[in-house]
Structure formats: C-alpha cells, structure tokens
Amino acid sequence: MAGRFMRYFNNKIIKKKLSDIIKVGVGGAITFVSLNIYFQNDKFYDNLVMPVFRHLDPEMAHSLAVTAAKYKLIPQFKLEESKLLDPPIPAATLDMIKSSLEV
Numbered sequence: 574m575a576g577r578f579m580r581y582f583n584n585k586i587i588k589k590k591l592s593d594i595i596k597v598g599v600g601g602a603i604t605f606v607s608l609n610i611y612f613q614n615d616k617f618y619d620n621l622v623m624p625v626f627r628h629l630d631p632e633m634a635h636s637l638a639v640t641a642a643k644y645k646l647i648p649q650f651k652l653e654e655s656k657l658l659d660p661p662i663p664a665a666t667l668d669m670i671k672s673s674l675e676v
Contacts (some may be wrong), residue, residue, distance in 0.1 A: 606621075610646075611648060626638075
C-alpha cells in the first residue's frame with residue numbers, strides 16, 4: 574500500500590501540482606493575514622495575532638513589533654488622545670500668567 578502511494582509522488586506532474594497548491598495556500602494565507610492586520614480587524618487581532626505574540630518570548634515579540642513598525646507594516650494609530658490626559662499647568666506658571674494680566 575505504501576509503495577503504491579509513494580509511486581504517485583514520484584510522478585513529476587503530481588510534485589508540480591502539490592508544489593503549486595502549497596504556494597497558492599501560503600500566498601493566500603499571507604494575503605489574508607496582511608489585509609486583516611492592515612484594516613485593523615479587531616476580532617482577527619484578538620483571536621489570532623495576540624495569542625501568537627503571547628506565546629513568544631517577550632524580547633522576540635518586542636523585536637518583531639519594532640521591525641514591523643520600522644518597515645511601516647503596521648498602520649499608524651488614528652485615535653487622538655483626550656485633552657483630559659494633558660498634564661495640569663503648574664502653579665508657578667499660573668502665578669506668572671496672573672501677574673502678567675494684572676500689569
């Protein structure tokens with residue numbers, strides 16, 4: 574049985590077809606992952622990308638993230654920070670502003 578099975582893989586046409594199937598499958602998977610990351614699909618990101626990064630060594634995950642940012646593989650974050658996050662004006666600066674207004 575195993576001999577008959579191996580004879581099919583010795584055929585050059587079968588090898589070529591298997592090679593093409595693998596290439597198309599890998600290319601499709603890379604395209605799928607790239608598009609989901611680029612368009613920021615949260616469900617894909619939460620269910621696939623983050624679990625993969627959690628299983629990596631922290632240093633490896635960091636170096637991969639820095640490399641991806643270096644080559645602009647990750648889109649820029651479009652959310653603006655709230656003004657409530659700005660630090661308060663120091664009291665000394667407030668005193669200077671008040672004194673300049675009084676003059």
